[in-house]
Amino acid sequence: KAGVTQTPRYLIKTRGQQVTLSCSPISGHRSVSWYQQTPGQGLQFLFEYFSETQRNKGNFPGRFSGRQFSNSRSEMNVSTLELGDSALYLCASSTGTVHGYTFGSGTRLTVV
Amino acid sequence: AQRVTQPEKLLSVFKGAPVELKCNYSYSGSPELFWYVQYSRQRLQLLLRHISRESIKGFTADLNKGETSFHLKKPFAQEEDSAMYYCALSDEYSGAGSYQLTFGKGTKLSVIP
Numbered sequence: 001k002a003g004v005t006q007t008p009r010y011l012i013k014t015r016g017q018q019v020t021l022s023c024s025p026i027s028g029h030r031s032v033s034w035y036q037q038t039p040g041q042g043l044q045f046l047f048e049y050f051s052e053t054q055r056n057k058g059n060f061p062g063r064f065s066g067r068q069f070s071n072s073r074s075e076m077n078v079s080t081l082e083l084g085d086s087a088l089y090l091c092a093s094s095t096g097t098v099h100g101y102t103f104g105s106g107t108r109l110t111v112v
Numbered sequence: 113a114q115r116v117t118q119p120e121k122l123l124s125v126f127k128g129a130p131v132e133l134k135c136n137y138s139y140s141g142s143p144e145l146f147w148y149v150q151y152s153r154q155r156l157q158l159l160l161r162h163i164s165r166e167s168i169k170g171f172t173a174d175l176n177k178g179e180t181s182f183h184l185k186k187p188f189a190q191e192e193d194s195a196m197y198y199c200a201l202s203d204e205y206s207g208a209g210s211y212q213l214t215f216g217k218g219t220k221l222s223v224i225p
Contacts, residue, residue: 043215055210
């Protein structure tokens with residue numbers, strides 16, 4: 001059974017640009033959650049999608065957005081990048097409850 | 113608001129010694145708590161959850177509601193236990209069926225041969 005796949009693995013962007021990250025969940029998993037990991041703040045919840053609907057959103061500015069497609073694949077978008085957005089972005093999929101979270105390897109975003 | 117505290121950034125123990133990774137939480141409801149582990153160059157993975165009352169790789173964790181703690185313990189540390197350990201608390205969002213995890217900052221366990 002394939003795991004959670006995140007692409008790309010690494011990204012370097014310039015301040016002010018926008019970026020799109022992708023997450024393919026485990027087959028059959030309808031829930032996808034996104035987390036940001038930084039040395040200073042640790043792991044912080046961004047948002048959760050279930051059956052193409054955002055059910056929950058963390059305390060992040062509107063520059064952070066996402067969506068989920070009918071095949072449960074999810075994308076996360078960050079617009080007008082700031083230096084502080086440099087982080088490891090993790091995606092986790094589950095059947096719909098937190099008990100079955102499986103994390104991807106993450107996308108490391110560097111903003112210069 | 114919920115909060116998870118892991119007071120130790122780094123914990124070094126000798127192989128064969130007991131290990132205790134501390135986790136304290138603040139939550140107004142009935143918490144669901146987890147331990148996640150991240151080995152070097154590997155993805156974050158679930159180690160154990162309190163509702164299962166299981167032992168994984170020799171690790172156990174007991175929820176103590178009185179002390180609001182969920183410490184992770186292992187009687188005899190092994191070199192392969194060296195990793196980053198995160199304590200996490202789940203919280204349901206407004207009855208929407210959506211859950212989110214609040215993580216502690218993590219403790220790096222180093223087992224000395």
